[in-house]
Amino acid sequence: MSEDPYAVLGVKPEATQDEIRKAYRALAKKLHPDLNPGDKKAEEKFKQVSAAYDLVGDADKRTRFDRGEIDASGNERPRERYYRDFHGAGAEQHAYSSGGGYADFADSEDILREMFGRGAGGERRFRMRGQDALYRLPVEFLEAVNGATKRITMPDGGTIDVVIPPGTRDEQVLRLRGKGGQGLGGGEPGDALVEIEVRPHPFFTRKGDDIHLELPISLPEAVLGAKLDVPTPTGAVRMTVPKAANTGTVLRLKGKGAARADKSHGDEYVTLKIVLPEKLDPEIEEFAQRWQAGKEQNPRRHLEA
Amino acid sequence: MIKVQEFLIRARLEQNSLEAWIAAGWIVPPQTEPELMFSDIDVARAQLIRDLRDDLGVNDEGVSVILHLVDQMHGLRRTMQDLLDEMRGSRAGE
Numbered sequence: 001m002s003e004d005p006y007a008v009l010g011v012k013p014e015a016t017q018d019e020i021r022k023a024y025r026a027l028a029k030k031l032h033p034d035l036n037p038g039d040k041k042a043e044e045k046f047k048q049v050s051a052a053y054d055l056v057g058d059a060d061k062r063t064r065f066d067r068g069e070i071d072a073s074g075n076e077r078p079r080e081r082y083y084r085d086f087h088g089a090g091a092e093q094h095a096y097s098s099g100g101g102y103a104d105f106a107d108s109e110d111i112l113r114e115m116f117g118r119g120a121g122g123e124r125r126f127r128m129r130g131q132d133a134l135y136r137l138p139v140e141f142l143e144a145v146n147g148a149t150k151r152i153t154m155p156d157g158g159t160i161d162v163v164i165p166p167g168t169r170d171e172q173v174l175r176l177r178g179k180g181g182q183g184l185g186g187g188e189p190g191d192a193l194v195e196i197e198v199r200p201h202p203f204f205t206r207k208g209d210d211i212h213l214e215l216p217i218s219l220p221e222a223v224l225g226a227k228l229d230v231p232t233p234t235g236a237v238r239m240t241v242p243k244a245a246n247t248g249t250v251l252r253l254k255g256k257g258a259a260r261a262d263k264s265h266g267d268e269y270v271t272l273k274i275v276l277p278e279k280l281d282p283e284i285e286e287f288a289q290r291w292q293a294g295k296e297q298n299p300r301r302h303l304e305a
Numbered sequence: 306m307i308k309v310q311e312f313l314i315r316a317r318l319e320q321n322s323l324e325a326w327i328a329a330g331w332i333v334p335p336q337t338e339p340e341l342m343f344s345d346i347d348v349a350r351a352q353l354i355r356d357l358r359d360d361l362g363v364n365d366e367g368v369s370v371i372l373h374l375v376d377q378m379h380g381l382r383r384t385m386q387d388l389l390d391e392m393r394g395s396r397a398g399e
Contacts, residue, residue, distance in 0.1 A: 025362050032361065034353045034375060037382060053360075080315060083353040086346040087379035088386075094346055095333035098373075101381035128391075184391040 005052030005065070005072055013066075017059055024053040037084040130181035130190035137162060137194050141201035144168045145211070145233040145258045152194065162194050167209065167259035170198035204233065209266025210257045216275045217241060219284075232256040232268050239270065247274045306336065312343040316351035326354065329365070331372060 006013045009023045027049045029035070036042040055072060056062040064070050086094070135152050143150070147166035151159050160179050168174075173195050180190025198206075205212045215230060225243035229236040232253060239251060249272045257266025276284075288294065313320060326332045331354055336342035350372075357363040357371060 025360065028356070028361050032356060034356070035371075037375075037378065080352055081345065081349050083346070083349040083375070084379070086349055087383060094344075095335060096346070096350065096372075096376050096379075097383075098376040098380040099384075101377040101384075184388075 003048065003052075003072065005055045008048050008052035009056070017057070017062075020053070020057055020062075024049065024057060028053075033082045034084050037087070043082075128184040128187045130183040130187065132190040133180040133192045135192060135194045136197055138197045138199055139164055139168070140199050141204060141206070142233055144170070144196065144198040145204075145206070147259075152192075160192060164196065165259075167261070168196050168198070169206075170196065172196045203231070206258065209260050211266065211268040213268060213270050214273050215270045216273050217245065219274060219276060222246065222272070222274045230268075230270055233258070241272065245272050247272060306342040306344055307348075309341050309343070312348060312351075315348045317355065318351055323351075326351070329369065331368065 006015070009020060009027065011020055011023045015023070028046065031042045031046040031049060033039075033043040033046055052072070054061070055065050055070075061070070065072070133154070137150055137152060139148065139150060143164055145166065145168075147168070148164045150162045150164060152162055153159050160176060162174060162176065164174070173193050176192040176194065178189045179192035183189050203213060211233060213231065215228070217226070217228070220226075221228070221241055222245045223243070225245065226241045228239055228241055230239045230253065234256070237253060237256065239253060241251070251270045251272070253268040253270060255265045256268035259265055307315070309320075309323070312318070313323060316323075318326075323332065327334065332343075332347055332351060334341050334347065335344050353375075354368055354372070357368050358365075363371060
């Protein structure tokens with residue numbers, strides 16, 4: 001301490017003892033290390049202020065200092081450890097320990113009671129289950145229907161293999177036990193929650209466990225019937241289109257839908273759609289011209305009011 | 306652990322003040338039988354009480370309030386520290 005003690009205390013050199021005491025108290029209230037347990041700077045300043053007050057707070061010493069008989073150096077007050085120094089990490093439990101600052105948390109919430117509860121030997125132990133980690137995983141339509149294994153890269157660079165069970169639906173959430181955040185203090189890890197986002201398919205759609213497909217057929221196939229290869233999620237199967245099939249006719253392929261939890265399967269529904277050739281054949285046009293029965297058909301009867 | 310005499314010297318305290326402070330619950334000796342014994346934290350606490358009363362102009366009621374709040378604050382700081390240590394530890398262990 002070599003600074004001017006009056007300047008440190010923020011008073012004029014001609015200040016009264018009372019003014020000096022007041023100035024010191026005001027500073028000490030703000031700076032006392034035990035009232036500022038986390039502030040190292042406050043301790044340094046408090047030391048300076050205390051040393052200054054030791055010098056000029058006492059009328060006799062102050063007279064000698066003013067006369068130049070003693071100076072400001074080496075005047076720091078010897079001091080034992082502060083009270084706060086007994087409360088750091090690893091400090092022992094003692095009679096003054098207080099959990100009063102969070103007692104209300106512990107009463108209202110089981111998890112906090114568990115976190116802040118006292119473990120063996122009176123030592124406070126902190127335990128918390130790890131956080132659940134949330135992921136969104138896009139999968140292809142057929143991967144969701146047939147099942148697949150996908151790899152997720154976690155934020156820390158690690159990976160998790162996610163088994164997509166057959167029949168997984170859009171927005172379904174898969175829970176991977178223990179693949180979430182680390183537990184704290186020996187608490188169990190959290191889970192990874194993976195929300196599946198099923199991408200659309202160019203021609204299959206899905207309603208529940210059933211697969212729907214619109215199957216274009218030609219006019220001859222519709223009129224005469226046919227055996228056609230129809231795509232299903234597990235590959236093409238041969239399906240019989242009956243004679244006189246029509247646009248909108250729905251045929252069912254049993255068991256060709258998505259898997260259910262009980263290992264059974266939904267069905268695939270094939271909706272027929274007659275498609276005329278893009279370039280109209282003159283033979284067809286000629287036929288339509290002379291086809292009297294066809295002209296008499298009214299397919300819009302049900303729309304009439 | 307130290308005996309009363311050493312405690313009084315280190316804490317720069319009179320015998321009758323000590324008795325009053327123990328009666329007020331400000332100082333809780335960790336051992337009372339067969340004789341009073343104190344530890345370093347009691348010295349530090351006595352020093353804090355002396356600072357409050359002598360230097361900061363806090364009266365006896367004020368001392369009780371401040372000690373209570375300071376102890377609660379240390380409890381909270383300790384819990385916060387444990388929490389941060391655990392979080393740091395578990396992050397390092399990942």
